[in-house]
Structures are given as C-alpha cells and as structure tokens.
Amino acid sequence: MQQDEQKKQAAQAALAYVEGGIIGVGTGSTVNHFIDALATIKGRIDGAVSSSEVSSARLKGHGIPVYDLNAVGDLALYVDGADETNRQLQLIKGGGGALTREKIVAAASARFVCIADETKLVDVLGRFPLPVEVIPMARSLVARQLVQLGGTPVWREGFVTDNGNLILDVHHLSILEPAKLEQQINNLPGVVTVGIFALRPADVLILGTPQGPKTLKVE
Ligand code: 5RP
Numbered sequence: 338m339q340q341d342e343q344k345k346q347a348a349q350a351a352l353a354y355v356e357g358g359i360i361g362v363g364t365g366s367t368v369n370h371f372i373d374a375l376a377t378i379k380g381r382i383d384g385a386v387s388s389s390e391v392s393s394a395r396l397k398g399h400g401i402p403v404y405d406l407n408a409v410g411d412l413a414l415y416v417d418g419a420d421e422t423n424r425q426l427q428l429i430k431g432g433g434g435a436l437t438r439e440k441i442v443a444a445a446s447a448r449f450v451c452i453a454d455e456t457k458l459v460d461v462l463g464r465f466p467l468p469v470e471v472i473p474m475a476r477s478l479v480a481r482q483l484v485q486l487g488g489t490p491v492w493r494e495g496f497v498t499d500n501g502n503l504i505l506d507v508h509h510l511s512i513l514e515p516a517k518l519e520q521q522i523n524n525l526p527g528v529v530t531v532g533i534f535a536l537r538p539a540d541v542l543i544l545g546t547p548q549g550p551k552t553l554k555v556e
Pocket residue numbers: 363364365366367368417418419420429430431432433434435436439
C-alpha cells in the first residue's frame with residue numbers, strides 16, 4: 338500500500354476519537370487527510386483550534402470554524418502527525434515548521450492522538466533531522482551550541498515560521514534520552530521550541546500499515 342494511502346487510513350481511524358466540541362488540529366499531509374475526514378462529520382463538532390495558517394485555511398475551506406486557543410481554554414483532543422515516533426510515543430515533529438504552535442496545542446489538550454504511516458516508527462529518534470525554531474538573531478549562536486551537543490545543524494534557508502522565526506534542522510543526532518535533550522535544547526537562549534515531543538508525548542498512535550491501521554498506546 339502506498340505511503341499516502343496509509344496516512345489516509347490513519348487519519349480516518351482518528352475520527353473514532355472525535356466526541357464533539359472544539360478539536361485541536363495539527364499540520365502536514367497526514368493531518369490534511371484528517372481535516373478532509375473531519376469535514377464529513379463537521380455537524381458533530383463546534384470547530385477547531387489549528388496549529389498553522391495552512392491548516393486553518395483548509396479547515397475554513399471546509400466550513401469548519403477556527404478559534405483562537407485563548408478564546409476556548411483546554412481541549413479534549415488534539416490530532417497531529419509526526420516525522421518520527423518511538424514505541425513510547427515520543428516524537429520528532431516540525432518537518433512542516435509548525436512545531437511551536439503544535440507543542441502549544443498539544444500542551445492544551447487532554448488527549449493527543451498521533452497519526453502517521455508506518456515508516457515513521459523507529460527504535461531510536463534522530464534519523465529524521467531534528468527541527469529547532471530559533472529567534473533570527475540567535476541562529477548562529479544556537480547552531481554552535483547544537484554542534485557542542487553532537488549535532489550538525491543546517492539552516493532551512495528561505496523558510497520563515499508562522500511566528501516569524503527560523504528553523505535549524507539538526508542532523509546526526511542519536512536521541513537516546515529524548516526528554517533530557519528536549520529540556521537541554523529548550524534551555525538554550527534563542528531557542529523558541531525544539532521538535533522533540535517527549536515531555537508531552539502522544540497518548541495514542543495510529544499507524545497506517547499495509548494490513549490496515551494499528552493503534553499503539555503507552556500503558
Ligand atoms: C509539521 C509536523 C508534521 O506533523 C510532520 O512533518 C508530519 O508531516 P506529514 O504528515 O506530512 O508526514 O510536525 O510541523
């Protein structure tokens with residue numbers, strides 16, 4: 338089965354977690370399938386809080402109201418994709434550059450359902466270059482510190498986040514202690530957000546596979 342079909346399967350399976358109210362919605366090609374699926378049951382929800390301008394536009398295009406997080410408080414459910422996941426449902430995110438708003442909406446949500454195709458499941462995080470959002474004036478400073486941590490940062494040139502910041506993609510990291518590295522990188526002056534989601538991992542992972550969607554949870 339094609340990778341995109343696996344993403345679509347996972348996205349459609351996530352509808353089972355939608356119980357109404359306002360839904361947290363992430364960013365990416367897998368989430369685009371989720372938004373399209375959500376549109377088929379839009380009468381059962383009140384709207385969405387979105388993690389990016391791109392997702393907001395797609396939600397609105399389907400006639401789903403998009404709310405500011407400040408206006409709605411905590412959410413019951415957040416659905417988002419990932420660039421990598423381990424079996425503890427700790428993630429690397431930010432391939433699409435939306436990591437900061439994704440981390441905010443995940444933090445505001447009681448349940449985080451991650452949707453992905455099976456190529457995203459790894460034993461050790463770090464094969465996918467780790468995105469780090471940085472304040473523009475701190476780009477070189479943060480890059481030097483990321484080298485000290487063993488990585489090879491590459492500036493995602495020409496890309497500006499929805500928050501007006503830059504992204505460094507850090508290659509060659511083998512992330513054996515994701516929560517520790519998340520805290521270390523978060524503490525570097527100039528870092529807005531690191532794309533490790535370990536302190537607040539996903540609660541449920543729906544993986545599209547050739548045999549159909551598989552659900553993983555951390556007990
Ligand atoms: C965007 C993200 C996405 O969730 C991640 O890049 C996965 O994307 P896709 O569903 O297209 O494979 O973190 O910032």
